[in-house]
Amino acid sequence: MRFRSIATGRLLWWSSLLTLLVLVAAGCAENYPQTTLEPRGDFARMVDDVFMTTVRWAILVFVLVEGALVVAIIKFRGKPDDPEPKQIHGSSVLEVVWTVIPAVILVMVAIPTIKVIFETAKEPANALVVEVIGHQWWWEFRYPEYGITTANELYVPVDRTIDLRMVSDDVIHSFWVPQFAAKRDVFPNRETRMWFNAEVTGEFPGQCAEFCGIQHGRMGFRVVSVEAADFDRWVAGMSAATEPVPVEGDSVALAGQQLFLTKACIGCHSFNAADPPPGQIGPNLANIGNRTMIAAGMLQNTDENMARWIRDPQGYKEGSLMVMAGEITEAESAALVAYLRAQQVVAPSTVAADNQ
Ligand code: HEC
Ligand SMILES: [Cu+2]
Structure with a gap:
């Protein structure tokens, strides 16, 4: 009996110490x-x-x-x-x-x-309005002032208040950018609001913070805070993006362009950021060639990850609405990647990595 209580005491002592160490280590990361x-x-x-x-x-x-x-x-x-x-x-x-x-x-x-x-x-004055639409399991962003639609990357000019108007396309989500704002629920039947002012440039992760289905944990996004001039450049590029970027002369990308039609990608995705067709199931893909992440902020936007995603979206994000009718071969996915990589309407961001 006595022996056991000493052992329990020790166990408690060691586990407390370990917990403390883990917390300290996490804090120092x-x-x-x-x-x-x-x-x-x-x-x-x-x-x-x-x-x-x-x-x-x-x-x-x-x-x-x-x-x-x-x-x-x-x-x-x-x-x-x-x-x-x-x-x-x-x-x-x-x-x-x-x-x-x-x-x-x-x-x-x-x-x-x-x-x-x-x-x-309080309702902010002179703010840049951004409409946020939560989808299972990605984020859509619209800039009514400029008529731009994009997905999973919220571009904002530094030192300007952003006025978020949020709704959901399906279930309840929660919009959360830990370093800029707070959490706010996003409902299908009423608009919620939140605002923030990014004080520094950089890329900051955001995350859905409300359990919204099995891939809730993979419903992330990025806030890309840039200087006002860079933001204007981004707006100009995106406003002009009404057609896919042409890929003449690149036979692999041309094959990809064809596959984008025959593999029904076009049914769910558009490259038109300025005037997207209504009711699209998938994220708007204008400038996808230059985004940092794919799959709602979860995978680095490398050729390899993009190809893997296209071949097997369900393998990575089971339950996602990107359901493919047929199989996509390695060669086909490589062609699609070449086509998607060419979809760059804004030069790569010159974001100063304040927070990285
Ligand atoms: C049935 C509709 C549908 C079809 C068909 C479809 N997609 Fe998607 N796609 C989606 C949805 C929905 C997402 C968002 C998935 C998520 O992150 O949960 C997505 C995400 C993506 C992304 C990542 C975008 C981002 O910002 O994270 C790429 C790239 C993509 N699809 C390319 C393709 C290509 C290429 C094809 C054709 C081979 C295709 N999709 C076919 C619905 C579709
Ligand atoms: Cu969610």
Whole structure:
């Protein structure tokens, strides 16, 4: 019996130590961008400030309470023949003190919390409106001001407030960019809003934060924050993208162009960012040749990954609506990749990697 309790104690000790080490290691990890603790936008910074205020109060309470406890244990430790200590049960003074102090602390936390709730709920002025549409399991972004539609990469100009108007095409999703904003649910039957202002340039990961089906974990996206001039370039390129980029002279890409029609890709995808045909099931593919990621922010946009994705989307993302009617051979996928790679309407982004 005794032996077992020592073993349990040791186990507890070691597992606590291990947990602590894992937490410390996770905290030290470099390139850990999916964190709310390093805000890079004003919205996220306000939320982080409330969090840090709460943490500071919690630390103060912890130190005072545990300190008093330790002092009491050491200073008032009972010895075998001590008389019975003074009984203080029912002391009104103590009861009032330990009710009032926590109440005051809660008020100190509530004031900044409520302030931030109201500030973040304000409708921003002079903002760039972006319509966000959640799909199982990818994100569509529309810029009504410019008439542009794109997918999985939310381009924003740095230091300009982005006003997000969000709806879902199917189930409930949740839009989350940890470093710029907060989480907000995206519903099929009503619009939700959120805004943020990216304070630095760079590429920042976002993620669906509401369980929305089996591939919910693979419903990511990127926010690409660029200088105003780069953003204008992007807008110009995308607004002009009404037709696929021609691939004359490249026989492999030409074969891909043909396959894009015969393999029914065209039924679900378009390269027209300016005026896409309505009701398309798949993401708009304008500028796909230059995007950083494919498969909703999950796979690096390399030729190899693209070919793998085209040949077997279900193998990577089972349940995805990219259901192929027939098989695609390696040669066919290589041709399709060549065609897709040529679909570049904006020069590769010159994003300064502030956060990478
Ligand atoms: C039945 C509709 C459908 C067909 C047919 C289809 N796709 Fe897709 N495609 C989708 C959907 C839906 C997605 C998004 C999948 C996801 O990420 O969950 C997608 C995603 C993609 C992506 C990644 C885009 C991104 O931004 O992440 C590429 C590239 C792509 N498809 C190429 C093709 C090619 C090439 C073909 C033809 C060989 C094809 N698709 C046929 C529906 C379709
Ligand atoms: Cu989702």
